[in-house]
Each structure stands twice: as C-alpha cells, then as structure tokens.
Amino acid sequence: MSKPTTPVPAAAKLRELLAEKDKVVVCPGVYDGFTARIALAAGFDALYMTGAGTTMSMLGQADLGIATLNDMVQNAGMIAGLNRKLPLIADADTGYGGPLMVGRTTAQYMQAGVAAFHLEDQVQTKRCGHLRNKELVDEEVFLSRIKAAVNMRVQTPGDILIIARTDALQSLGFEAALNRLKKAIAIGADIAFLEGIANAEQAKQACQELSPTPVLLNNVAGGLTPKWTVQEAKDLGFKIVIYPGFALGPVYKAVADAAKELKETGDLQVPTSAGPKAIFEICGLKEAIEFDIAAGGNLYVRGV
Template identity: 65%
Template structure:
C-alpha cells in the first residue's frame, strides 16, 4: 500500500508557524521609517570586505561602484563596469547575509529606458535592497571628478520613470535612490529641482552628489524633506568631512563611506608589498592580538557556519576539525 502524506505533514515543522524573514528592501524601508535614525553604510567592494563589515555589526552595506570597477577590472571608475559586473558583485555581497540590506551603485542604468528597466529587475532578482541612478551621460565618471557631463533633464527623468515602472511590474521590491551630479555645473536650485521631479515620479531617496559646503548640505535636506536624503562621504573627494553625528544633525538619513575599505587596503597593502620587495620580509601589525592565522581569515568568511551546516546535514567531512 502506498502511504499517503498530507501537505501539512510534509512541511518542515519550523515553517508552519513562522513568519518569513524581512527582505533587504523591507528592512531598509523599516530603518528609514524610524524618524531619528541615520543608516550608516561602510563601502565594500568584494566578499572579504563585506564579511569584515558584517562582523563589525553594520545594519546596512554599500557596494561602491568605484571599488567594484577597481577590484573586478583593475581600472579607474570611468564608466567601464557593465550591468553584469555590478549586478553579480552586488548580488554576491547581498547573499552573504540576507538580513542586512545592501545599497548598490547602478550608475546610469546602462542605457535607455529598456536597459534601465532590465537593470532594476536584475537587481531585484539578485536580492539587492536599493540602487541609485544618476544623470550623467553613459560614458560617466566618478562623481567627485571634474568635468562631468549630464544628460538633459527629460532623459534623467525617463531613467527614474523606467526604474519605478520596472519595480511596479516586478514581484519583488527595491528602494530607488535618485542621484544628481548637477550641482557642480548647474547649481543648487537646478540640482534640487531635478531631485524633486524624480521624487514626484516615485524615487524613494534623494542623493545630491558633490556637496561642497555644510550650507548646501543643510539646505538640501530641508528642500527635499520629508524624502530621506543620502550623504556621500567619499574620502578625498569634494565634500567636506562630516561625522555621522554631524550628518544626522544636518538632516541626512543615510550616509555612505564608499572608499573606506579601499583607502585602508591601499595604505596597508602598499606598505606590506613595498617592505617585501625592498627587504624580503613580511611584517604584520601586531597591535590587537598578533598575526592573523589562516583560520582567522577563513573564520571571517563563515568557516564555522559551513562546518556546522555540513554536520547538521549528516556530513562528516569536518568531523575531525580543520
């Protein structure tokens, strides 16, 4: 006799009375709904820097486009990264911990409305919580370099509209961040006017790139309220250095530090390489516990979780340790 099983009996017990975890976009929206909250996002560009940021306990990560271009292509941020480069990197980072939202650079959307729509759909499928779209020409450059070229306002708004429409047609969700680089060439009023029109179309967050004064920073938050405004703290860029507390006091709701990991790697790894080349030795910073072991490095990247998963499934690959 064939034994009959009900649908309920075939389900794992823990799925019957539990709520599904929040998606990254839902978690980010919840964070932005807290009126006195500022979301602090360290810039990460690969799995290892993302793992370090997760271990530090951040509530949200930012995948830097410049860092992605440099780490994946070995090239400067001059519009060379493609949709596939950016989506694959951001999706990998988002997959490391689905409970932590990832905000990712999406440059110009990589084409016209059809291409922008595909970008948004692909980012949603990859589990990315938020993306930002800008108003530079397709052959763009880093927002803190000079002589940026902009598209006409109607083309920029078509990008935002395409993003909103693609999100509406998708079974998932994503937070759309409208970015403008118009401040340097067109001035504050024109730049904020572009953002207001993008918000009216359906953008969730405003991003005024290249702020050069605290006055403009404060005024931007006031002009664009109640829409959350993002502050880009690109070290070595044109924006003055503000602390998280200062950013919060000015009215910002999100602050990203895109070059944080890049700068630290540049300094420390350059020093280590120079020492090895000149003197033939390797020296580690012994402050805080001595040299890292391979197990320390693997541990950051989920060694214990992987061993536990194997054991819980009945595997014995790591029963004697590693």
C-alpha cells in the same frame, strides 16, 4: 517538521530603518566578498557596494564608466547573498542604457536581492562623482531613467528602493540640481542623493526642501564634500551616509606597505591575528562547518 521562517526582505528592512525618527543608516563601502564579510562582522545595519571599488577590484580599472551591468549585478548579488537580512545599497551608475535597459537593470538588481540602488544623470561614459568636468544628460533623460525603474519595480516581484542621484550641482547650480531631485521624487524615487555638496548650508537646505524624502550623503574622504561625522550628518538632516572609500583606502595602504616590505627586505611580518584560520572565520568558516555536520557530513567533525 518545523516550518521555515520567512525573513524580512532587505528592502523592507531598509524602509523600516529609514522610518525610525532618530536613525541614521551608516553604510561602509565594500567591493568584494572579503571586505563585505569584514563589515558584516563589525555589525553595521546596512552595506554599500561602491561602483568605483567594483570597477577596480573586478576589472583593475579606474571608475570611468567601464563596468557593465553584468559586472555590477554579479558583484551585488554575491554581496547581498552573504546576508539576505541585511540591506545592501548598490551603485547602478546611469542604468546602462535607455529606458528598456534601465528597466532590465532594475529587475536584475531586484532579483539579486539588492535593497536599494542609485541612478544618476551623467552621460553613459560617466566618471566618479568626485572627479571634475562631468557631463550630464538632459533633465528629461534623467527622469526617464527614474520612471523606467519605477515602472519595472511595479512589474517585478519583490521590492527595491530607488535613489535618484544628481551630479548637476557643479555645472548647473544648486537650485537646478535640487529641482531635478524634486521631479524625480514626484515620479516615484524614494531617496534623494545630491552629489558633491559643497558646504553645510547646501546640505541643510537640501534636506529641508526635500523632506520628508530621505536624503543620502556621500562621504568621500578627500572628495568635493566636507568631511562630516555621522552625528554632524544627522544634525544636517541626512538619513543615510555611505562611505565608498571605507575599504579602498585602508586596503591600498596596507597592501602597498606589505608589498614594499617584501620587495625591500625579502620577508613579511604577518600578525598572528591575521592568520589563515582567523581570516577564514570572518568568511563563515564556523557556520560552514556547522552546516556540514547538521546535514550529516563528517569531513569537519574533528575541526580544522
């Protein structure tokens, strides 16, 4: 009997990617199994689970601090489980409480197979990072969140990369925001995330001052940060680029157009390339059939 092979854990794989000198990790933002499968089929090195997308897809609500730990970890675990070899970076908001709760969040994300997660310095009733008038916790509270995550990682089997995110740029200024990230790195954060970067000068300075710690760029179309290509982000010094709106915008536009067409015409034109079988194949139809047959099943021997 052949021995099972042990795949490289997703967190270790992400560490390898970040260690590559000229590598930029590009993460399309996904929020459910279908959008994750589409991104996986495209061949990306990693995925990003957007908190805004999770809140809207699971709860039908705007991203205003409504999603709970249970909502987020359930979604993250499902997405991470689609391909255990591919790193998933996930939003963890504020950690959902004080140090004990942040520790619980860390352990549950690790057990779910998440490769990295980010913790921020907004108050618990937070809002999307690209909305204005965000409220922050004191620096000590933010750092206690990071420390709680670091301590729980030590106690829990496995690994996870901790991303320190600050939303302090708009209200406290560039130097204060950078100082929060430097202190978070000093106590164990692996990656820095300066939300709402306003220009290339800020981006370049942040990447230089925080080096050798990798810096993450949140590339939100229409948000507070200028639109940069992956190459431009690399030239500025970023090591990770996440695209939270990768699926949200296109899905909204396509479904809204289809709804309008059906409502106004009483008909709907669906391209043959988007028929049921083609969509099921994106979601693992072929692999599922092969697994069933290999186990002795006969339900699919004649195909579907």
